[in-house]
Amino acid sequence: MSGSYDDSVGVEVSSDSFWEVGNYKRTVKRIDDGYRLCSDLMNCIHERARIEKGYAQQLTEWAKRWKQLVEKGPQYGTVEKAWHAFMSEAEKVSELHLEVKGALMNEDFEKIKNWQKDSFHKQMIGGFKETKEAEDGFRKAQKPWAKKLKEVEAAKKAYHAACKEEKLAVSRETNSKADPALNPEQLKKLQDKVDKSKQDVLKTKEKYEKSLKDLDNTTPQYMENMEQVFEQCQQFEEKRLRFFREVLLEVQKHLDLSTVASYKNIYRELEQNIKVADAIEDLRWFRANHGPGMSMNWPQFEDWSADLNRTLSRREKKKASDGVTLTGINQTGDQVSQQKNSSNLSVPSNSVQSVQSSYNPFEDEEDTGSTVSEKEDNKIKNVSSYEKSYGAEWSDEETNNPFSSNDAQGETNPFDEEASPTTEVRVRALYDYEGQEHDELSFKTGEELTKIEDEDEQGWCKGRLDNGQVGLYPANYVEPIQ
Numbered sequence: 001m002s003g004s005y006d007d008s009v010g011v012e013v014s015s016d017s018f019w020e021v022g023n024y025k026r027t028v029k030r031i032d033d034g035y036r037l038c039s040d041l042m043n044c045i046h047e048r049a050r051i052e053k054g055y056a057q058q059l060t061e062w063a064k065r066w067k068q069l070v071e072k073g074p075q076y077g078t079v080e081k082a083w084h085a086f087m088s089e090a091e092k093v094s095e096l097h098l099e100v101k102g103a104l105m106n107e108d109f110e111k112i113k114n115w116q117k118d119s120f121h122k123q124m125i126g127g128f129k130e131t132k133e134a135e136d137g138f139r140k141a142q143k144p145w146a147k148k149l150k151e152v153e154a155a156k157k158a159y160h161a162a163c164k165e166e167k168l169a170v171s172r173e174t175n176s177k178a179d180p181a182l183n184p185e186q187l188k189k190l191q192d193k194v195d196k197s198k199q200d201v202l203k204t205k206e207k208y209e210k211s212l213k214d215l216d217n218t219t220p221q222y223m224e225n226m227e228q229v230f231e232q233c234q235q236f237e238e239k240r241l242r243f244f245r246e247v248l249l250e251v252q253k254h255l256d257l258s259t260v261a262s263y264k265n266i267y268r269e270l271e272q273n274i275k276v277a278d279a280i281e282d283l284r285w286f287r288a289n290h291g292p293g294m295s296m297n298w299p300q301f302e303d304w305s306a307d308l309n310r311t312l313s314r315r316e317k318k319k320a321s322d323g324v325t326l327t328g329i330n331q332t333g334d335q336v337s338q339q340k341n342s343s344n345l346s347v348p349s350n351s352v353q354s355v356q357s358s359y360n361p362f363e364d365e366e367d368t369g370s371t372v373s374e375k376e377d378n379k380i381k382n383v384s385s386y387e388k389s390y391g392a393e394w395s396d397e398e399t400n401n402p403f404s405s406n407d408a409q410g411e412t413n414p415f416d417e418e419a420s421p422t423t424e425v426r427v428r429a430l431y432d433y434e435g436q437e438h439d440e441l442s443f444k445t446g447e448e449l450t451k452i453e454d455e456d457e458q459g460w461c462k463g464r465l466d467n468g469q470v471g472l473y474p475a476n477y478v479e480p481i482q
Contacts, residue, residue, distance in 0.1 A: 021149065031120075034120070034237065037240075038112055038120075039116070046105070050101075059091070069458070077286070096260065108254065119240070138229050140225075142225075142226065148211070149215060151215075152208070161204075163201055166201050170194055426449075427450070428480075429443045429448075429478050432444050449473075459474060
């Protein structure tokens, strides 16, 4: 009877169970999420491929730049070869990373793209065919049970309302008995209402129990149908998960260069090239080619000859455009025997550089006249501190010294920190930079400083902080302030 009724029973408690009406939508949404996850994975691989390509390009540019700097620099011998080995390593590693980029895009990216196209079929009205099939399957399986549930809810609501009405009727009847103003007829009406409400409670309760029993009888079939549709969705998702696992393993193989035989060979070769460097051998080479080990044309007694003291005037030199007559040439090495048998030698004008071998830097200019001046001009034009052959003989003159400053040679020394003056420009730091040497500046992102010298060939600028400190910094770490 009314004793089983409770006001709290009417409060609906929300449930997150799969079996609740409409809660299958999360399973349906997973199909749409699978399509989006395929696109996300393709974007992820595409970005990684761009990183691999950018890294390969940077390695190539770095190797090209430093190969030129080392070739023009003062390093020599086996250590120079070891240094060059790093640039060769960078070029080979760059090629491998380009291969990684190609594998990511041509194999992995395309594989996901094709699988996504084959697994998800778009409809003209929008959405995917697979999503609609799952949605229709769940709706069809749930419709009979949902209809019965609706009847149960209606019966429950009617039963609870009848119970509430019975309780009010009993309360009114009880209160009327204590009221002497009411006549017997009114009391009888209240009593009849109580009896009627009790009958309504019995009827609604019976209907409620019957509808609930019908719902219970429908539930097993409902669960079976829902399970069947759910398993179809599970199988579709299982294919996607297994495919993702397969693709990720392939991406891992493409990224893992440690398993590539050529990658191991690169560093094995690099190590061998470095270990081959021999300081003693380099010192011996330098001694033989630029030190006391070099041969020397020591002064010897020479008989007087009118031809030896004849000097050409500038006008005569200009007329002799086809060649220059050289007299008294003394040569070293294997050519000593040849010069002893000929006192006069005629050579083309483009061989004037050989004149340098007979020039004595300690000879008085008054004795040689214009001949010495012409030799000086030729030495300045033909001698460079970064020519690996070091063809000219050593001289006290700055223009003939292979380790002299770049001002006299017309060449740019990549290891020289001097820079031409330029207009001061205010710049702003794009990144944090911590100076690695005593002559480098340190600054934080957003900090402003003054550029006082333009970028050199190595990519460094000279600048001044607001506290007055002057030093070098990477040019690509700052931007001009507009």
